[in-house]
Amino acid sequence: MIEIHHVVKRYGDKMAVYDLDFTVEPGVVTGFLGPNGAGKSTTMRMIIGLDAPTSGRVTVNGKRYAQHTAPLQEVGALLEARSVHPGRSAYSHLLSLAYTHGIPRRRVDEVIELAGLGKVAKKRAGSFSLGMGQRLGIAAALLGDPQTVMLDEPVNGLDPEGVLWIRNLLKGLAAEGRTVFVSSHLMSEMALTATNLVIVGRGRLLADTTVASFVEQAGGETVKVVNSDPERLRALLAGPDVTVTGEIGTETLQVSGLSAREIGSLAADAGIAVYDLTQQAVSLEEAFMALTNDAVEYRSSTDTETKGSVAT
Numbered sequence: 001m002i003e004i005h006h007v008v009k010r011y012g013d014k015m016a017v018y019d020l021d022f023t024v025e026p027g028v029v030t031g032f033l034g035p036n037g038a039g040k041s042t043t044m045r046m047i048i049g050l051d052a053p054t055s056g057r058v059t060v061n062g063k064r065y066a067q068h069t070a071p072l073q074e075v076g077a078l079l080e081a082r083s084v085h086p087g088r089s090a091y092s093h094l095l096s097l098a099y100t101h102g103i104p105r106r107r108v109d110e111v112i113e114l115a116g117l118g119k120v121a122k123k124r125a126g127s128f129s130l131g132m133g134q135r136l137g138i139a140a141a142l143l144g145d146p147q148t149v150m151l152d153e154p155v156n157g158l159d160p161e162g163v164l165w166i167r168n169l170l171k172g173l174a175a176e177g178r179t180v181f182v183s184s185h186l187m188s189e190m191a192l193t194a195t196n197l198v199i200v201g202r203g204r205l206l207a208d209t210t211v212a213s214f215v216e217q218a219g220g221e222t223v224k225v226v227n228s229d230p231e232r233l234r235a236l237l238a239g240p241d242v243t244v245t246g247e248i249g250t251e252t253l254q255v256s257g258l259s260a261r262e263i264g265s266l267a268a269d270a271g272i273a274v275y276d277l278t279q280q281a282v283s284l285e286e287a288f289m290a291l292t293n294d295a296v297e298y299r300s301s302t303d304t305e306t307k308g309s310v311a312t
């Protein structure tokens with residue numbers, strides 16, 4: 001468990017984190033989200049003692065990181081900066097980490113396998129792609145078989161297979177009862193991976209919630225239905241908890257409050273042809289952007305025009 005108690009972090013005049021207060025529970029993946037400069041990396045650095053809070057307290061399993069006798073076995077962390085000697089192989093990097101932390105050699109083989117680095121383990125880390133570097137960082141984070149795993153932007157640079165691998169890895173670690181805390185810019189990615197969400201903006205806590213309630217607050221699930229008689233279908237679907245929207249003159253309706261199955265059956269009973277029936281998650285990315293809009297530190301003039309809806 002990670003506990004952040006009223007933490008403030010100031011760099012000179014810059015308030016990087018202001019009165020952050022939340023708990024990261026074991027057994028689930030907790031996503032840590034926020035736009036650039038929100039304070040995610042600063043918070044993560046404070047968790048593993050690379051930075052000290054100006055005020056407040058950060059503990060892992062009840063103690064400050066430095067108070068743990070075997071910190072690598074307590075918290076495994078991947079932070080954004082890569083700290084691997086480029087001339088070293090992945091294997092020797094992990095081996096030297098293991099030696100200096102009293103971790104047996106066989107664990108090095110295990111994490112190399114786990115991270116899918118078997119074929120490149122003897123190659124110089126300096127020749128690694130961004131994705132392979134991320135995998136090596138994750139292997140190092142897991143070396144001590146830690147109860148708490150903290151990863152800063154782990155999907156950065158990974159291809160789709162790598163993204164899927166991370167997703168399953170994180171869920172598996174949480175299912176083993178570990179505390180899994182992972183930062184991201186992407187709400188759509190976190191919605192597929194995390195159970196809990198901590199959202200920050202400009203160093204402040206904006207939401208401490210679950211993916212399920214975030215989705216619900218953002219408008220819940222909708223179903224897109226393209227059909228031969230939208231006017232009649234719209235009337236058929238109407239009900240107290242049902243919302244139907246759609247542009248007049250098009251064949252497409254967006255329905256919330258009914259499942260795709262229920263809509264398909266109602267349309268079939270009425271003899272209305274359905275050409276497309278797709279369950280769509282709400283645009284979580286848009287809901288996230290709306291929540292963090294005032295907290296975006298740097299924005300290009302075109303950003304506000306490029307809001308994309310991301311189906312998950």
Ligand SMILES: Nc1ncnc2c1ncn2[C@@H]1O[C@H](COP(=O)(O)OP(=O)(O)OP(=O)(O)O)[C@@H](O)[C@H]1O
Pocket residue numbers: 011014015016017034035036037038039040041042043297
């Ligand atoms: N060492 C430092 N000195 C001065 N300011 C800093 C320092 N580290 C971070 N900051 C500032 O603190 C704020 C929070 O930065 P931080 O890197 O924690 O954000 P972040 O959420 O991780 O952002 P990103 O997603 O871009 O990595 C930013 O305004 C940043 O410029």
